[in-house]
Amino acid sequence: MVNIRQPSTFLGTSERNMRLRRPPVASAPMRMSSLFLRTLRDDPADAEVESHRLLVRAGYIRRVSAGIYSWLPLGYRVLRKVEQIVREEMDAAGAQEVLLSIVQPLELWDRSGRDKAYGPVMFRLHDRKETGYCLSPTAEELVTSIVAQEYGSYRDLPVTLYQINWKYRDELRPRFGLLRGREFLMKDAYSFDVDLDAFRASYRQMYDAYQRVFERCALTFRAVEADSGEMGGSESREFMAVAAVGEDDFVWCPNCEYAANVEAARRGAGADPTAGAGEQPPTEEVHTPDVPGIAGVADLLKVEPNTLLKSIMFDVDGKLGLAIVPGDREVNELALAAALAPRPVRLYGDDDFTAHPELPKGYVGPHYSGASVVVADPMVRSGSAWVTGANRVDHHARNMVLGRDFAVDVWADIVSVVRGDPCPRCGEPLSIDRGIEVGHVFNLGTKFSEALDARYTDEKGEQHPMVMGCYGIGVSRVVAAVAEEYHDEHGLAWPAALAPYAVHLIAVPGRGEQAASVTAEAERVYEELRGRGIDVLFDDRDVSPGVKFADADLVGMPVQLVVGAKGVGRGVIERKVRATGARDELPLRDVSDPRVP
RNA sequence: CGGGGAGUGGCGCAGUGGUAGCGCACCAGCUUUGGGAGCUGGCGGUCGGGGGUUCAAAUCCCCCCUCCCCGACCA
Known part of the structure; x- marks a missing residue:
């Protein structure tokens, strides 16, 4: 425990x-007569969002370089308030604070394979001996190697370590001031357990601590189910501060507890709009010149977009696959990848179409003979006479019937969830909001403990990799998220817990x-x-x-x-x-x- | 990385070939004092960097750098 x-x-x-x-x-x-503060009457020209605009105008922060800011006295006091709240809740949850080096040898990242995976996102540097280093974008490798050195017995576990430290990511496009910076203050915690059950207890402690942290920061937030990406594992929650300027969409159910990042969200079965209403008239090909898009075809044929089938091309193991969804729907790439896992899936891009000029782009239908696999969403079952591409440029096919005119190899929930879709838990219509990701808790499994030899010996003398969890809070991002929620046309309006x-x-x-x-x-x-x-x-x-x-x-x-x-x-x-x-x-x-x- | 835009004093901006200006801020003086005061006088800029054209370049040409926006990408 x-x-x-x-x-x-x-x-x-x-x-x-x-x-x-x-x-x-x-x-x-x-006294303000001696406070290092200069407020600006004009808005900074580069500020797009209120938190950025006001934090600069009010003299809390100043830009150093793209996505990098200095914290002036008022701003630093707020940052420290958030930091202290996080520290108190982490300590109360039994985590132990450490301070890990920001400069980390690339050799460590090589061992986990993430040197390449991170690529240009890592700030890299070399010492005089040409040894490679990076500025830490996160610290799984380093913390795991430390625990591996010090601990080796089931008697040592569990242990959770955390730090509040600067992180560096050379984002392709830093923006929104503190919300997506290249330098940011992050609390990162890592738990080490003997097995999945023990991990779940550690995870629960962190999850509860996160609830308290964001409540104390007065944020309006939701913990949503998240896709854990390459990390894998089922325990994964993102803490979203509800904000119009957020970069992530999440769905939530007004009736039950369900909430999920749109990427991880799935819809429940519902009364879907149907094509053809049970009829099975014979297929006919129609001439549809110069309208490869769904909207154009629907217009031309005077039918609703949801009576069309969209056939999205993707690559799986070097072969063509088709993802079939109703015309008014988008394919959720992560859901598609999950349906075909462990085979890697990649949606076709411009390069692929250039490489395959034989594809009747925009006019591909689910019966395309070149497809190695056809994946369809269950929504496709509800229609009987669809309009699809005719696999011939400038032609579509009417009255395409599942089973008669085309076949599906894999059925999976692959449509992106939209507002009003039925909740997968209770069936009520789902809502969608935008959020700022201020925290993330998730299961790391044994990826890093295996790569960096963090093993323990159990009661029987057998060795096992430790089961790890990872828990992040964007401390500097919380400052911006709170500023987004608490301001008006005159300026900032801090909640008492964070005010300088x-x-x-x-x-x-x-x-x-x-x-x-x-x-x-x-x-x-x-x-x-x-x-x-x-x-x-x-x-x-x-x-x-x-x-x-x-x-x-x-x-x-x-x-x-x-x-x-x-x-x-x-x-x-x-x-x-x-x-x-x-x-x-x-x-x-x-x-x-x-x-x- | 693709497309678009911008670099002129601390901040916001004007200035299309004749040797740099406005507002805010800053300094001084006088007046003013319950919701970003007024007047007067000041300080402060190698006009992003380098090269070129020209009698003369912030302004025209070339190269580079930085920054912003849209897109793609993304723990």
């Missing part, structure tokens, strides 16, 4: 009591004879709040009130307190909750805790 250690059981009773009795430590001072400062104190002394006393009151409130351990950002600058208010809205602390001539005369401080705009007043002489709950 995985060892659970709650922080509270960790401390002795006397130590715990001491902590409880200790008075709050004064928060670090921060809890309170933004604004002095508005004016120029009247009360100015000195207003300033004095503001100073007093500042010191008092700091003394209580509350993080306060104090705008003591000698600038106009409008500048202060605009900057306060832009940088987005959860609560703004205004000490001004208006309020001081009446013995009050004005408070504004940034997120809601709600305003109220607090007694100037008793601002014990102005933070929002």
Whole structure:
């Protein structure tokens, strides 16, 4: 079993009591007159998404190079808040923190075969002896080699190690500021277990910890079933922050718990639209010049796209295969690959069509004689008289009947799921949303433990590879995802758990004879709040009130307190909750805790 | 990698052959002070780099670099 250690059981009773009795430590001072911050009035020209635009405008980050950013004081405080939440939850789940080198010898990557697999995505460098290294895009190899060195017995296991460290991927196209960078802060954890059952317990611990992390970060998120890609394994969940700018689509069921990345999603059986409605009229060939596309053919023949069959060509073991789906549907490449596994599948591209000029591209039908295998989605069963390509340029065939005019070798769910498709669990219509992938937990199996000799000896003296799990959180990406969710037209509006400062104190002394006393009151409130351990950002600058208010809205602390001539005369401080705009007043002489709950 | 676009002061931009300008920001002074103030005066740029054409190049030509967008690709 995985060892659970709650922080509270960790401390002795006397130590715990001491902590409880200790008075709050004064928060670090921060006056805006000395804060390293420059806000911009103009939007940066290269920012496409709100998180990028606002984090730059508000002086949280600055671009260094494509996909690489420096973190300025306010931004770094947010990053550290996320980091700390992750650290606390990882520790509570029994994981142990390490710090692995970012510079890793390529030899290590050679052993797992991922040197080639990663290819140009890895930043590569050489030392003076021409030994090859890379900047770590992830750390399975290194952590596995370390565990292999140190541990070798079933008595050692389980163990889960994690780090929060910079990762480097030379993305083809970095974009959206922090959302897809070439340098990003990632928490990566790796579990090592004796077998699959033990792994599942470790996995569950991490999964639960992830739920707590994203809840604490105030993100609206869903854990969705994911395809684990080359890694394999059934346990695989992506944590998606719901956001319109997300790069991944996922489906979810409003009625049950089902949720999955569109790539991994499958549809349930439903009342599918049919072609022909049971009739089986004789096949006829029709002339359809210059309309290789589904929409064009449907238009020309005055039929619905879903009465056509789409025949998608792909390569399997060097031979041609056909994937057959209704005309209004797309083929899910991963589902197709799964249907033919372990044979590798690749959809035909331009090069393939150039290499095979004999293919009547756009006019191929499911009865094409050159196909070595025909894979069809069960939706094809529901129709009886389809329109398909006639395997002759500029011709389509009407009334194509399954079993009579064409045959299917493999039946598999290969259509991409769309909104409204029946849920595979409960049959209710599915919804689709876009998300930012902020976390991923999955089973690594024994791929790395075998490649890097992470084995243990069991009770009987037999050796087995350790079963591994991998758990990632995009820490810097979480900052951007939260900024996407929490902002308005005036600027950022941080949730309390991540805000650089809890309170933004604004002095508005004016120029009247009360100015000195207003300033004095503001100073007093500042010191008092700091003394209580509350993080306060104090705008003591000698600038106009409008500048202060605009900057306060832009940088987005959860609560703004205004000490001004208006309020001081009446013995009050004005408070504004940034997120809601709600305003109220607090007694100037008793601002014990102005933070929002 | 394919297509498109752009590199001019910290940020946003104008400037199509005659020796570089505007707004914001920054500095100084005066005025102003409850939602990004006004006036005056300043600092700051080898116009991405190299080569070429020309009496003269930010501007025209060639090469290179960087960045942005679309696509392809993708843990």
